[in-house]
Structure formats: C-alpha cells, structure tokens
Amino acid sequence: MSKRIAIIGGGYLGAELAKSLDDTADITLIEPRSHFVHTPSMIRALVDPTLIDRSLIPYDKLLKNGQVISARATGIDEVVVSLDNGTRVEADYIVVATGSSNATPFKPVGNDIEGLRQANRQIHDQLMAARSIGIVGAGAVGTELAGEIAHAMHDKKITLISDTDRLFPTMPDKLGNELAKKLRDAGVTLHLGNRAENLQSMTKPYAGSLKLSDGSEHEFDLILPVLGSRASSELLENLPGAAKSTANRIKVDDWLRPSSLSNVFAAGDVADAGDGMTIVAISRQLPWLSAMLKGLVAGKELGHTKRYKPWGPKAPILVPLGPKRGNSFMSLFTAGDFLTRKMKGEGLFITKYNKLLNRS
Ligand SMILES: Cc1cc2nc3c(=O)[nH]c(=O)nc-3n(C[C@H](O)[C@H](O)[C@H](O)COP(=O)(O)OP(=O)(O)OC[C@H]3O[C@@H](n4cnc5c(N)ncnc54)[C@H](O)[C@@H]3O)c2cc1C
Structure with missing residues (x-):
C-alpha cells in the first residue's frame, strides 16, 4: 500500500509540495480556502484590480491522483489530522504548512x-x-x-x-x-x-x-x-517540544521537524528554519522536503538524509x-x-x- 501524506495548508509550500508528490504517495491536501492566493500580485492589484482574477486561483485542478479536502485542520497527533467538519485524516507523514496572516487587502482573513x-x-x-x-x-x-x-x-x-x-x-x-x-x-x-x-x-x-x-x-x-506577516502556528504550538521564535513561528530542527513527533514536519512561513518568511525561502525548502519525503516513502531512514541548510544572509x-x-x-x-x-x-x-x- 502506498504511504499516506497529509499536507495541511495549500499555500506556496503546501500546494507545490502536494503536486510534486502526487505520483509518489497517497496525498491529502487540507485547505479551507477555495482559491490559492498569489501574494506578489496582490500589491499591484490595489492600483490595478483587474489583476485580482488571476491572482486568486481555484484549487480544483491541482492534483490528478490525490485529493484536496476543503476544511480547516483543528488538531494533529502522530498519525491523525482532525478537521473542523468532524472527520479525521490518517497519515504516515504530516506536513504543516499553515503559513501566515498579513494586512488587509493582501491576504484573506481565514477562508474569506x-x-x-x-x-x-x-x-x-x-x-x-x-x-x-x-x-x-x-x-x-x-x-x-x-x-x-x-x-x-x-x-x-x-x-x-x-x-x-x-x-x-x-x-x-x-x-x-x-x-x-x-x-x-x-x-x-x-x-x-x-x-x-x-x-x-x-x-x-x-x-x-x-x-x-x-x-x-x-x-x-x-x-x-x-x-x-504573523505565522498561523496554532496547530504546532502545543506539540511536545515545540518552541516559538519571532512572529509566532515555530522553530524546526535540521530535518524541518517542529516537535518530538518524528513524522511531523513543518515548512514555509509557519516554520522557523533560519529562513525569512518568503517564497524565496520556500523555493529552497521545497526541493529538500520533496526529496526527503520521497526517500522516506521508498524506505530510506531520515537520519540518512542530508540536513536542510537555510539560505542564510545570501537569500x-x-x-x-x-x-x-x-x-x-x-x-x-x-x-x-x-x-x-x-x-x-x-x-x-x-x-x-x-x-x-x-x-x-
Ligand atoms: C502582499 C505580499 C506580497 C508578497 N510578495 C512576495 C514576493 O514577491 N516574494 C516572496 O518571496 N515572498 C513574498 N511574500 C511572502 C509570501 O507570500 C509568503 O512567504 C508565503 O505566502 C508563505 O507561503 P506558505 O505556504 O508558508 O503559507 P501561505 O501562503 O500563508 O499559505 C498557508 C495556507 O494554509 C492554510 N491554512 C492555515 N491554517 C490552516 C489550517 N488550520 N488547516 C488547513 N489549512 C490552513 C491557509 O488557508 C493558506 O492557504 C509576500 C507576502 C505578502 C503579504
């Protein structure tokens, strides 16, 4: 049976990670918004509102094999994600990518x-x-x-x-x-x-x-x-061993783990891996995370994977x-x-x- 990966949050990290693993594992992306929000064009959209339509992009065609569940995650443990619709998603690996909030009108409030x-x-x-x-x-x-x-x-x-x-x-x-x-x-x-x-x-x-x-x-x-930005870290802050850093982010170790749960990972704005809260940071975390998860699915041990190294001052x-x-x-x-x-x-x-x- 193929491994199940639950990804919580379909922003820059979650959406692209889900797509990159769609042929490798049984992917469930949990995302309460109907549309992906492309932030770089939300700034110009204030002077040119015609950009809005192509900056808010529906999720319905993202995955070919996996599923996108329209719900908010309310809790996680090592193998289960609980959702606000009362259901549960079981998984072998969980990636938390709940991102961050920002000022109006650059990111939605909640799912709105x-x-x-x-x-x-x-x-x-x-x-x-x-x-x-x-x-x-x-x-x-x-x-x-x-x-x-x-x-x-x-x-x-x-x-x-x-x-x-x-x-x-x-x-x-x-x-x-x-x-x-x-x-x-x-x-x-x-x-x-x-x-x-x-x-x-x-x-x-x-x-x-x-x-x-x-x-x-x-x-x-x-x-x-x-x-x-202010990180949306509610799901992570009470996990065993989780520690907050600046802007509400949660520190992660060299394998992007935010707690002592060995199969729960976090990346993007919510996770402080030593990178900024940017898509540029995600462009470095994504290939590492995707390759690491492919390795785990193929039976490799995490300790045999190279550690993640952030951009540092050269981002x-x-x-x-x-x-x-x-x-x-x-x-x-x-x-x-x-x-x-x-x-x-x-x-x-x-x-x-x-x-x-x-x-x-
Ligand atoms: C106006 C603006 C412009 C920007 N421009 C740039 C730029 O040009 N270049 C750059 O590098 N960076 C830019 N950034 C920063 C960039 O937007 C963030 O770094 C990026 O959005 C982070 O991606 P993410 O996947 O971590 O989180 P997000 O994009 O915030 O996505 C998180 C997702 O998780 C979902 N979510 C939250 N909580 C839950 C939950 N409990 N259950 C399920 N889903 C949940 C949310 O609905 C959301 O879809 C900009 C930011 C802003 C505000």
Whole structure:
C-alpha cells in the first residue's frame, strides 16, 4: 500500500509540495480556502484590480491522483489530522504548512476569498479618492506598494514610514540606497528611523493622523499599515517540544521537524528554519522536503538524509517599484531596473502559479 501524506495548508509550500508528490504517495491536501492566493500580485492589484482574477486561483485542478479536502485542520497527533467538519485524516507523514496572516487587502482573513475581493475593490476606491497616503512599514510589501502607487497614480502624495534607519537594513547597503533614491525620484517622501506612535490598526487601512517618534504629526486620507506577516502556528504550538521564535513561528530542527513527533514536519512561513518568511525561502525548502519525503516513502531512514541548510544572509530578494523599475539582491550582486523588471516586475509570476494550479 502506498504511504499516506497529509499536507495541511495549500499555500506556496503546501500546494507545490502536494503536486510534486502526487505520483509518489497517497496525498491529502487540507485547505479551507477555495482559491490559492498569489501574494506578489496582490500589491499591484490595489492600483490595478483587474489583476485580482488571476491572482486568486481555484484549487480544483491541482492534483490528478490525490485529493484536496476543503476544511480547516483543528488538531494533529502522530498519525491523525482532525478537521473542523468532524472527520479525521490518517497519515504516515504530516506536513504543516499553515503559513501566515498579513494586512488587509493582501491576504484573506481565514477562508474569506470573497471578503478579500471586496476589500481589494473598496481600498482601491479609497486609494483613487485619496490625495495623501501614508504607508507604515517599509519591508518588501511597504516599499513595493509605495513604488506601485507612485508608478500608477501620479497625483498622490505618498509617505513611506519605517522605524529602521534605511530600507532593507539586513541586506547590502546598495539595495536599500538605490530603492530609496528611486522612490524619492518618483516623489515619495521617506520618513526613516521614525516610528508611528498612534497606529489605530495594525492590519486595516483607515483615514486619520499619525504621530511619529520625532514629534511630527501628519494627516492622511488613507493610512496603509504593512507591518509584516504573523505565522498561523496554532496547530504546532502545543506539540511536545515545540518552541516559538519571532512572529509566532515555530522553530524546526535540521530535518524541518517542529516537535518530538518524528513524522511531523513543518515548512514555509509557519516554520522557523533560519529562513525569512518568503517564497524565496520556500523555493529552497521545497526541493529538500520533496526529496526527503520521497526517500522516506521508498524506505530510506531520515537520519540518512542530508540536513536542510537555510539560505542564510545570501537569500535573494526582488523588489519591483511598479512594472518598470526596482532593484534586486541576487546573492552575489545587486541588480537594477532591467533584471528586476524581467525577473518579476513585468509578470509578477502570475503565469507560473496559474500553471502550478493547472490553469491556462
Ligand atoms: C502582499 C505580499 C506580497 C508578497 N510578495 C512576495 C514576493 O514577491 N516574494 C516572496 O518571496 N515572498 C513574498 N511574500 C511572502 C509570501 O507570500 C509568503 O512567504 C508565503 O505566502 C508563505 O507561503 P506558505 O505556504 O508558508 O503559507 P501561505 O501562503 O500563508 O499559505 C498557508 C495556507 O494554509 C492554510 N491554512 C492555515 N491554517 C490552516 C489550517 N488550520 N488547516 C488547513 N489549512 C490552513 C491557509 O488557508 C493558506 O492557504 C509576500 C507576502 C505578502 C503579504
């Protein structure tokens, strides 16, 4: 009988892992959302809502042999996943890939795909009507958002606020400096090293005033908080030996195990394997995890598999500022407009992920 693998969460990690193992084992993907959410294009979708349809991709064609169960996992032990519909899925191996939540309108709240569509339309309308826009948080999402709005809507007064002294402080200086220069050239005001003291919401856009740590106050027609991802780790946090790290993530060992249960694995945003909370990190974890599970299915012992090694400080990052400009760190060098546009800015990987889900 072929081995049963239950994968909990069909985001970047879970969906691609399920597909890569579909011919190898008996796969059950447990995912409560009707659609895969392609986050890189959700930023541009705020200025161009026509992108929404191809950024929310139905799961119905993902697997040929295995099944996708539309339910939320509520508990796991070594061999069983309990679901919110009262049923149980038995498995030889369990992979938890429950990912993370983020601000509206970039990821759905729970399973609410229709709510995400509506939030995209509503905030797009608010953006169109707004003259002054404050973006709080200058990670990749905040920086890209400032660049997308500046590119598509020339009449807006955009302010990007970050408590770090420069953009992308953990990366080589050139990346942050060039992005900051391009944003300023496009008319964006940067308040760096400055914390917003009185944010009314950490996750939802609103109109109001912001008091910054330098004492200044600023009125905005629209404030967009983009303060980073928070892991959805409820299923893992009470497993024996599980330990939390930053952003609610759960630490995993060198074989991506979050607890003392030897056949339960975790990867992607929920798992702290030493990588960032990015698709780039997943692009490294996926082939390792897929090969490791294929080995286990074929009878290999886990101890004979090479340990997973995270990217470390050389993890690449691609930061478009709209479809034409941007900068990227490519592990060995910093790339400018041309490469950033070709690799990500033009197409935002929308075609790649529609193909992954077997959509034209
Ligand atoms: C706006 C935005 C843009 C981004 N752009 C980029 C980019 O350009 N490049 C990059 O590298 N990274 C980017 N990221 C980060 C990237 O989106 C995340 O790293 C990625 O989504 C993580 O994938 P994942 O599979 O771990 O989790 P997720 O994509 O969060 O998927 C988790 C899945 O698990 C499901 N789930 C949760 N709980 C349960 C449960 N109890 N039972 C069953 N299913 C459950 C959810 O419904 C969800 O479908 C971006 C993030 C945002 C917010």
